[in-house]
Amino acid sequence: MRPRPATGRKALDLFVRLLSSLGAMIGIFFLVWILGEVIQRGAAAINWDFFTQIPPAPGDAGGGVANAIVGTVFMTLIATVLGVPIGMMAGVYLSEYGRKTKFGEFIRFATNVMMGIPSIIVGLFIYAIMVAPMGYFSGWAGGVSLAIIMIPVVARTTEDMLTLVPNSLRESVLALGAPRWKMTIGVVFRAAKSGLITGSLLAVARVSGETAPLLFTALNNVFWPDNLSEPTSNLTVTIFNFAMSPYDDWNQLAWGASLLITFGVLIITILARVIFKEVKTR
């Protein structure tokens, strides 16, 4: 075989190397650009009133989004309280009972497919089964729609984390005569603790930035959420409404709310990763 000259091949190799470094830089460039704009424009809106006042009347200056912060926290809490236990138990089934069974395979498949269902469709579903029959938009419906988005995410991460626990640990607990449920909760859960916390935190981070499902369920409100059986204020829909409005002050508040939600979500995400990494390296 005649050897090919190396110059052309090396030049091509160098070109691809440069191109791929450029690709990575493009990714980082957009991350920095987006975060930079959010910080710069959002910081201008952040002050004491921002956290303590409700939005001003259209066209008026001042005010804040305190009601939306409260609403978002409430709905995320409802979603967590509903979604995490259901998702975890489903994950327990997938990992402890349904690892090789037909039904387990089927549920695993359904869970993966469900993770890919657009969140706006989940909103439509809750509108159809909760909002339309009850006759009003509500914070409860918003919380439930977020919970439905959480369930498959928590189920899959729980399964993954429990699968990492070695079987010898399970066997040794069962050999001591402990029932299976005690083994699962007392030992397997404990062994996978940090992974479970990470999975739940990531799910919380994901839903707290969701907007689309809330449009059809919680809607929005410019007043304090007195009870959750009425349209409930929340940060993301507030951003949407205020950004689309022609008033500069509302646009400004939308940027402030964007800063708040972005960093809330980023901090939870990074926290989750750090918890997981710490245990992995230990």
Place this chain on the structure above:
Amino acid sequence: MKLQKILKAINGDSIFKAIAVSMASIIFIIMAGVLISLFIDSKMAIDRFGLDFITSNSWNPVTEEFGAASSIFGTLVSTLLAMLIAVPLSLIIALFLVELAPPIISKPVGSAIELLAAIPSIIYGMWGLFVFAPYMSEHVQPFLQSTFGEIPLIGALFSGPPIGIGMLSAGIILALMILPFVSSVMRDIFKMVPSVVKESAHGMGSTTWEVTRKVTMRYGIKGLVGASFLGLGRAIGETMAVTFVIGNRHGISASLFDPSNTIASTLANEFAEASEDIYMSSLIYLGLVLLVMTLIVQIAAQLWVRHINKQMGGGL
């Protein structure tokens, strides 16, 4: 006797398993419930428009004529644009992270790219509307127009006023949003290729690019396709970012500069205005079309990934 047997069977374990099974079943019940409830609520529109809904291009709430063609077209084109940008970009990023960069660089860069996935979709929308679209209209679009505008056929893609808001901006932002997912799966696939195989190619005197193209990519081609499928599934139903920047105009146009709409953006935008029953029903019908589209993509992707896992014997 029978009762005693039953009572004996009820213990901590059977209760625990029953709870686990029922919670797992809830996932399937919800999925089936979503499909059924959308079907029931769109019944009125299905009866009135039938399957012509998909091919009809009219959307007129006043005369109550509804058709999904422009929304479906917009969904497909914006997703296609996103894929055209995100797949090659993800590929070279994954290549950079696995093959080229030393660990001290690839770790932080990899985490930074993954952070793109943590930014909520509405933030992409805010940035897209207030920062990116103006930039597109002032710099990128005039440039594209002056470069490609005169070329027949291709020129039509870049015709019309460069207002920034439209299909092109939506496609680019969608690409950014799916980039972290696609590139992280591709990175895992590159890592799964046994180093012995790569080393032997290096030993023959191949350059890094030759090893990548002829060994790594060939070894992992099915996985790369699977990764692209996952990105496709995400892009197709993305709502908020697209709603902010696509312009929300019903109509099919050849130009990528023109405002357009997708199924998800139409839902987000018009749901609050839908006072007539048939209007609401048509919107839910639109949602049903989107759901069926995503189900097809998701199921195909899952079957594909499962097929690869069996073949490669690894977790994806």
